[in-house]
Amino acid sequence: MGEILLKEKEIVIPGEELARGLDYLPGNGTYRSNDTIRACRLGVLTIDGRAIKIIPLTGNYNPKRDDVIIGKVIDVSLNGWRIETNSAYSGLLSVKDAVSEYVDRGADLTQYFVIGDYVVARIINVTSQKLIDLGLKGPGLRKLSGGRIINVNTNKVPRIIGKQGSMVSLIKDATGCRIIVGQNGIVWIQGDPKQELIAIRAIHIIEEESHLSGLTDRINAFLKDSGADPSASAAINADAPSDDISQQSEQSHESSGYDRRPQGHSYNRGPRRHSNGG
Amino acid sequence: MKMTKHEKFERPDGRKMDEIRPIEAKAGIIKRADGSAMFRIGSTVAYASVHGPRELYPKFLQNPGKGILRCNYNMMPFSGSGERVRPGGSRRSKEISMVTENALMPVLDLSEFPNAVVDVFIELPQTDAGSRCAGICAASMALADAGIVMKDLVAAVSVGNINGNLVVDLNKDEEDIEPAVADIPIAYVLSTKEITLLQMDGPISQEDLKKVLEMGTKACEKIIEVQRQALKDKYKGDKDAE
Secondary structure: OOEEOOOOOOEEOOOOEEEEOOOOEEOOOEEEEOOEEEEOOOEEEEEEOOEEEEEEOOOOOOOOOOOEEEEEEEEEOOOEEEEEOOOOOOEEEEHHHHOOOOOOOOOOHHHOOOOOOEEEEEEEEEOOOOOEEEEOOOOOOOEEOOOEEEEOOHHHHHHHHOHHHHHHHHHHHHHOOEEEEOOOOEEEEEOOHHHHHHHHHHHHHHHHHOOOOOHHHHHHHHHHHOOOOHHHHOOOOOOOOOOOOOOOOOOOOOHHHHOOOOOOOOOOOOOEEOOOOO | OEOOOOOOOOOOOOOOOOOOOOEEEEEOOOOOOOEEEEEEEOOEEEEEEEEEEEEOOOHHHOOOOOOEEEEEEEEOOOOOOOOOOOOOOOHHHHHHHHHHHHHHHHHEOOOOOOOEEEEEEEEEEEOOOOHHHHHHHHHHHHHHHOOOOEOOOOEEEEEEEEOOEEEEOOOHHHHOOEOOOEEEEEEEEOOOOEEEEEOOEOOOOHHHHHHHHHHHHHHHHHHHHHHHHHHHHOOHHHHHHO
């Protein structure tokens, strides 16, 4: 006879007994020892038929194939760039996956990206030894210039994006900012400086209160109270390419954002890293 | 403090023999860390912050099979009750860092993170004996808070033998009683009943050691309750909503 010892949606701690007996199956974040199922991660308990699993509440980004992430160039090598992915491993963006034109061997790759640039990239492959290959070929994938970068809890990224991108669209529409949410918990925001800050605050509210019900209403109320104004950012983003990749929606994208002609970089300021005075 | 053998023993702070000092624990107190915790037992206070899994350099330290754990135990200069503690590493802190690693490693599963490292920094702003145990308690909470895969929390407590009287969770006053007091720190994993840390400082008989283990593991069970509650309290808001 099996029995579940805790209620669904309860917070569980590693080592806690979740269920007894062989009637239940250990899913993600759980393990079986003898005939008890225990938690091995901190998270929310969910019961899916016979399977018991845990939705983690904390933890670093775990790179997965086909995720769209925002990364920072940390090194330039002979055949590509090393990208910090906000996980335990850095990724490699090779020239052939990044640039559509022909590049001579031994060419100076800093004409495309320099150390410190931020890029929106897709993870092409992750090996068992966690070597990550990145690519820039796809709609909306490009180098980021201007704007701000913030870090959010990776586990809250789906909440920030919302169903079919509803939540991030809400903030975009209210503040007029352009926002890209990387699956690795790095968010890029560009718009009127004041509106950028409002968007950042809204995102932090989502991060902190995503587990409480009525989140969308609260975000709506916050955006109304804080003086969000889409027209303020309009001038800045007038000729901006579309970057609706974070939602992973099916709609087609204009390709103007994917123009990678070599350009001088000294005056083209990259995003600023935004921190809470830390 | 000096004591003769057959005196009836009373603990300086009036605790029962198997009574631990009051505990306070909190998770997620350091914003910049991936996971963090504070653990206070009596007037010993330990803070632990976990960073990672992250890239490990120099490369020769990397293990392609699984991630490694790196602990750093540090007493702050103004901690302790005697002279100022000289800042920086010492032989003692190096040893404690190592035993902390060994106490925590059996519960961790870092196979998902080859070549990476999980860093644990344990800082003690205030100490009154039992600092390595407090450090282990804080570190295991911080690891759980960082979302590391681990089969259980680790709790730790010291048990001592003061002239034939076995007492749990010695404080500094008790540790300094003469003649020699045996001080035995124990780290315990509840679910598997494993003991992951067992050191001995001072003489003790075989029968007494068995009793010490029994008392220590019992005390650890109480500590685990507090640790779990602290981690749950971090998400208290969640519960109210559901």
